[in-house]
Amino acid sequence: MQVALVTQNADLELDLRPRAEAEALSRVGFDVTLVGGTRNPARLREITPAEVRIAWYPMPDEAGSAVGQMREQAVAFTRTARTLIRLARRTGVDVIHASNPPDNAWLLIPLLRGVQGRAPRFVFDQHDVAPVLIAEKYGSAFPMRALAAAARSLERRSFVAADLVVFANAEYERRAADEGLLRSDCVVAPNGWSLPDAPTRSDWRDGATHLIAYVGAINEQDCLDHLVEAIALLPERDDVRVCVAGDGAARLPAERLTHELGIAGSFRWLGWVRDRREIASLVRSADVCVAPELDSPFNRLASFVKLVEYMSAGAATVAHRLAQNERLCADTVAYADDMSDVGLALAISRVLADRGQAEELGAAARERFQSRLQWSTAGEPALVAAYTGAFRGSVHSRDHLALNGAGQAVA
Secondary structure (H helix, E strand, C coil): CEEEEEECCCCCCCCHHHHHHHHHHHHCCCEEEEEEEECCHHHHHHHCCCCCEEEEEECCCCCCCHHHHHHHHHHHHHHHHHHHHHHHHHCCCCEEEEECCCCCHHHHHHHHHHHHCCCCEEEEEECCCHHHHHHHHHCCCCCHHHHHHHHHHHHHHHHHHCCEEEECCHHHHHHHHHCCCCCCEEEECCCCCCCCCCCCCHHHCCCCCEEEEEECCCCHHHCHHHHHHHHHHCCCHHHEEEEEECCCCCHHHHHHHHHHCCCHHHEEEEECCCCHHHHHHHHHHCCEEEECCCCCCCCCCCCCHHHHHHHHCCCCEEECCCHHHHHHHCCCCEECCCCCHHHHHHHHHHHHHCHHHHHHHHHHHHHHHHHHHCCCCCHHHHHHHHHHHHHCCCCCCHHHHHHCCCCCCEC
C-alpha cells in the first residue's frame, strides 16, 4: 500500500514529525514516500531510513508578510502537485497523508484520480489549528478576516475529505469534536522527540556564569520578545549568556529589542541548528531552558515541541502556566507566577539560584518523558494502530506496488 506523506510548509530535513511517521509506517509494512521541500536533499537522504522513499522539490523562498506567505504556499502546492503526479504515474498513490498547515491537500484527491484512475484515501494530520494561528499572527482587520474565513473553510473541507484524522494533541481533537468538524475516525499521536546524547560544553557560556537556552521557531506566537524583556530584568543579567537556536519572522524584531534594552551582548543567535547533537549539547549545558509562550487562543491549544525536547534531555525548564503546558509537563517545570515579564524573570532567577531545585526538575522531567511522552511509546503505537485499522488490506498490496517500480525514488 503506497502512502504519500506530504509536507508543504516545512523543510523535510528539519520537520521531525513526517520523518518519524514515515519510519513508523514503513516498519510495519506500508510503502511510504516523503513528499515535500528541502534545501539539503543529501542530508535529508542521510537521516531518513533507506526503506522510506523521498520525493523532494526545492523549498520556495521564505516570505514574511501574509501576502508573501500566500505566494510561498501557492508555489509549494504547485510543486507538491507536480511531484505527486510523477509518483502516481510511477507507483500509484493509495493514501495521501497530509501534514498541515496549509489545509489544502484535499484538493489533490481529484487531481490524482484523473492521473491514476482511482481516488487516493486521505489522512488529515493536524499539526496546528491554522485558522486560529492565522488570526493570531495577522489580526482581524480586513482583508485578514477574509483570509481567516478562507482558512476555516479549507480546514472544514479537510475534515470532510478525511478517511482518518491524526491530531498532534488531545486538545485539537476536543476542539474539532466541539465544533462539529469530525466526520471520520481519528487518533491522537502526540509529538515525543528525544534529543540524542551529547556532551555538555563550556564554550556555550562564552565565559558567563549562567547559560539560558531557547530552542525552536521564532514567530509571533512563540513570544521571544517576552523572553528578551524578562532577561533585561534579571539581577544576573550582566553574567548571563542566552543562546537562541531557531529562526522565524519574529527573530529580527527580537534582536532589535535586545539592542534597545542594552542587553545585545548577552545574546547569541544561532539560527536553525541542523545538527541535533548540537541542540542536545546546548540544552544539556544550559542552567535553564525557557518556553516563554504567553496565553493566547492559539497557545491554549498548542503543545510546544521545545518542552518535550527539553524534558527528554533532563533540562531544568521555566514556562508559563498554560493549560497545555501543565498537561504535558505537570509539575516537572518551574512556572512563572503570572504572565508578566517580571514573573518570567523571577522564575528564571529562582532556578538559577537553586541548583538543587534545577537538578530535581530535570530528573523529574526526564522520567516523565520516558514513561509517558516519547514517540516510541505514545505517538508511534497510536498512529500504527489507527493506520492498521483504517487501511490494512483495503487497497493494493506491497507486492503489487513493487512490480510497478515502487523501489524508485522521485526527484
